[in-house]
Structures are given as structure tokens and as C-alpha cells.
Amino acid sequence: MRSEFSPVEGFDPPALGEPYLLTPGPLTTAYTVKQAMLRDWGSWDGDFRSMTADLRRRLLALIGDAKGEYDCVPIQGSGSFCVEAMLGSFVPKDGKVLVLANGAYGLRAAQTMQYLGRAFTLIDKGDYLPPRGDEVGAALDADPAITHVIAIHCETSSGILNPVAEISEAAYARGRKLLVDSMSAFGAIPLEVGKIRYEAMVSSANKCIEGVPGFGFVIAKKNELEKAKGNSHSLSLDIHAQWAAMEKTGQWRFTPPTHVVAAFLEALRMHEAEGGVAARGARYMKNRNVMVEGMRKLGFETLLSDRWLSPIIVTFFCPSDSNFVFERFYELMKDKGFIIYPGKLTVIDSFRVGCIGRMDEHVMHRVVEAARQSLAEMGVASAAPPQAALAQRAKLAA
Structure with a gap:
């Protein structure tokens, strides 16, 4: 059963039972945005x-x-x-x-x-x-x-x-x-x-x-x-x-x-009211930094080097552990209140986590914890990607 969401740092959670959308849009919106449609x-x-x-x-x-x-x-x-x-x-x-x-x-x-x-x-x-x-x-x-x-x-x-x-x-x-x-x-x-x-x-x-x-x-x-x-x-x-x-x-x-x-x-x-483009971008950047740091500590690798990472969405390689199945990982994350995004690469298995929408760094800490718990439930010992994926990245990025 999906857990309830508690307010964090002035950011209302989604409506009861709704997950956060960690996608590049549609995304999690504020209550007042939803209410404007009534x-x-x-x-x-x-x-x-x-x-x-x-x-x-x-x-x-x-x-x-x-x-x-x-x-x-x-x-x-x-x-x-x-x-x-x-x-x-x-x-x-x-x-x-x-x-x-x-x-x-x-x-x-x-x-x-x-x-x-x-x-x-x-x-x-x-x-x-x-x-x-x-x-x-x-x-x-x-x-x-x-x-x-x-x-x-x-x-x-x-x-x-x-x-x-x-x-x-x-x-x-x-x-x-x-x-x-x-x-x-x-x-x-x-x-x-x-x-x-x-x-x-x-x-x-x-x-x-x-x-x-x-x-x-x-x-x-x-x-x-x-x-x-x-x-x-x-x-x-x-x-x-x-x-x-x-x-x-x-x-x-x-x-x-x-x-x-x-x-x-x-x-x-x-x-x-938030401060326009600069403030919105700064919040998304903080979301990304917190999430990427936490995911890397779990063993995940980003597709891109830091130089090219956007504050919008981040692509991660799927772990090489045979117990990792993306569809199962997706459902476990959803059960914990977070909808992530499948990968869209042509040569390497991957998934994506969005950083935009009505959420802040506190939510992103919870995303990382949800990922940690989901890996444990799947019996995944390491989130490290296949060596072949890293070699392919190095080759194509050279």
C-alpha cells in the first residue's frame, strides 16, 4: 500500500495517493495550479x-x-x-x-x-x-x-x-x-x-x-x-x-x-514569486545534485559526465546484477511514491530520473532512499553497470 506524503519545506506533497512524477513533463504540480482548473x-x-x-x-x-x-x-x-x-x-x-x-x-x-x-x-x-x-x-x-x-x-x-x-x-x-x-x-x-x-x-x-x-x-x-x-x-x-x-x-x-x-x-x-528563471533553475540544480550524489553512492553510474548533465533529467545505466529487472524496480519505486522514466537509448539499458516539478531537495533525498530500499527488496547487491556499458560510453564519448 502506498505511503502517505508529508509536506516538506513549504512544498505541498501531491494529493493523497498520488506519486511524484520524476519525468520531464507532465510533472508534479502545485495544488493551486490544479485548483485553477475548477x-x-x-x-x-x-x-x-x-x-x-x-x-x-x-x-x-x-x-x-x-x-x-x-x-x-x-x-x-x-x-x-x-x-x-x-x-x-x-x-x-x-x-x-x-x-x-x-x-x-x-x-x-x-x-x-x-x-x-x-x-x-x-x-x-x-x-x-x-x-x-x-x-x-x-x-x-x-x-x-x-x-x-x-x-x-x-x-x-x-x-x-x-x-x-x-x-x-x-x-x-x-x-x-x-x-x-x-x-x-x-x-x-x-x-x-x-x-x-x-x-x-x-x-x-x-x-x-x-x-x-x-x-x-x-x-x-x-x-x-x-x-x-x-x-x-x-x-x-x-x-x-x-x-x-x-x-x-x-x-x-x-x-x-x-x-x-x-x-x-x-x-x-x-x-x-519563486524568483523567475534563476530561482527555478537553482532549485532544479539542487534537486539534481542531491539525487545524483545519492544514486552514485548506491553504485549507479550516470550516462553523461558532469559537464553535460542538465538540471532537468538524468539518465542512469541499469545495474549489471542479474537480479535487477527495470520493470520490477519501476513498480517498487512507484509503490514508494515515485514514478521514474524508462530509458530511451538505442544501445544500452538505462532509466531516467527527472529533477523538475513541484518538489525540492528534501524530496530527492527520499527518492534516493526509495531506490536503496527497492534494490534491497530485489536482492541487488550492487547497482554498478556492466563494464561493457562503461566501455561503450568511453568509446562513443571519445
Whole structure:
């Protein structure tokens, strides 16, 4: 039977019987975020139009756009809807994209380009390393047809925090444009336009802002929004059309997720009260540090070196002990109040533990203790990974 959760350091636990979600989103949300969804809203009503305008203003405030060059356009659907909308709207039909991949989400961007039928080329770094600025520069120098670069800010299939600043410098030094998938990083990792140049970025309501799933948003230069007219392959994913409608009427073109918007506004207010991007990122970093230190003491090894570990999610190798079965470990952790994430690597067995959501370092100490107890219940003597996994890591990361 699942144990009850007690409040820790001002952070309410999940509702009785609910586990903490140690995933990159959906994630554990605050009571007040959940409560915000208890009222119904008219999607065309003036009160809801005001909520949409407030949402857009608050998100723009997070990028430090002192010149007023950017605007925010919310889009119904999951994060992948927004990535497809960004690629389909901002890349001209005769454009070409350099896709930077080091995990599933970079590869999904490449797959999206295939579906769009638009030209692209791919740098695939595998699971262990980020794309670097010099590699991007060399690829752009070799192919003058490339008009855009898309980078994943945090690749959650491995947990790598990619160096978007140096990628941006390489792109703009050669007259190209950068698009950023900051799905799992925006709100906790700085992406200020005065420090990192990009034409557009996308993120989602159910990530570092700590809202619930239902929509994402695009933050883009206004001149790029204007140029996007006629580019899109899709009626519902046309960012220019969504933007133009919101500018004219204050309304979403099609039925908005009204309850999700209300919850997100509450999450944005909590984000601001906590101290914004810097404070949210610092809490997640502390969560990661406590959890990684504790898991390593149990014998677990991280996929990545400390240099590339993000404060969003961490990938661990599965132990080599024959008594370790991930599905059993997952259920034991769930019984103790924690839902972890399966691995998403192609060559090595692994699992992931998220660091984001409405929780703090005290919760992460409990995560480590739950892992220790679960290993003991399984009869796992050591959480050390197979030597072959370490050798593979060393080989691929060299």
C-alpha cells in the first residue's frame, strides 16, 4: 500500500495517493495550479481574452526583450505540435534546415522535416555528446543552401544540456537563422535574446513553468512572424495565422484549452514569486545534485559526465546484477511514491530520473532512499553497470 506524503519545506506533497512524477513533463504540480482548473471559461469571452493576453505578456518577460522585437503565440497541442508548427511556418518551402541531433527529439525534428517534404541535413551525435559550434560552422560552410539551424536546448532522452549559445554564434556568423526547441528547458535555463540570438523558440505548458499539458507556445521575432505568411503546410499549425488572429481579435482561432490556460497562469505567477528563471533553475540544480550524489553512492553510474548533465533529467545505466529487472524496480519505486522514466537509448539499458516539478531537495533525498530500499527488496547487491556499458560510453564519448 502506498505511503502517505508529508509536506516538506513549504512544498505541498501531491494529493493523497498520488506519486511524484520524476519525468520531464507532465510533472508534479502545485495544488493551486490544479485548483485553477475548477472553473469553466468561455473561450470567446472578454475575461478569457484577457487571460490569453496576460499569458503572452508574462512569457515575453522571461526572454528579456528590451527592444520589443518578439511576440508570443500559444498553440494548442503537445510540444511536438509546436516544433512542427515552428519548422513549417518559419522555414520557407525552398529553405533547408541543419538539424542537430543527439537523441530522440533531434531525430524527431528530422522526421518532421521528412513529413513536411522540405530539405534538411542532419548532424547526429548519438547519445553521449552535444553538437558543438565548430561542427555547426563547418556544416554551414560546406552547404550554402542551408538557411536555418534547429537545436534542442535540453535533449531529455539522454539529459544533455546542449550549448545553444555557441551554436547560435556559429549560425549567425555565417548569416543563417537559429530555431530552438526549448521544450524541457525554458523557464529554468536562461534564454535571453540579448545573450543568445535566435529567430524563434518553442516550449510547452507542462515543463519548467510547472503547468499541465494541453498547449505549447512559440516566441518569435515579429518580422519572422510577418514573413511566415503562406509558408505553413497546415491550417491548424500555421503560426502566422494564429498570431494574426490573436493580434486582431485577442482570441485563439480554434477552441483553446481554457482550463489549461488558467492553470498555466497560476503556474506563471508561482514562477515569478519563486524568483523567475534563476530561482527555478537553482532549485532544479539542487534537486539534481542531491539525487545524483545519492544514486552514485548506491553504485549507479550516470550516462553523461558532469559537464553535460542538465538540471532537468538524468539518465542512469541499469545495474549489471542479474537480479535487477527495470520493470520490477519501476513498480517498487512507484509503490514508494515515485514514478521514474524508462530509458530511451538505442544501445544500452538505462532509466531516467527527472529533477523538475513541484518538489525540492528534501524530496530527492527520499527518492534516493526509495531506490536503496527497492534494490534491497530485489536482492541487488550492487547497482554498478556492466563494464561493457562503461566501455561503450568511453568509446562513443571519445
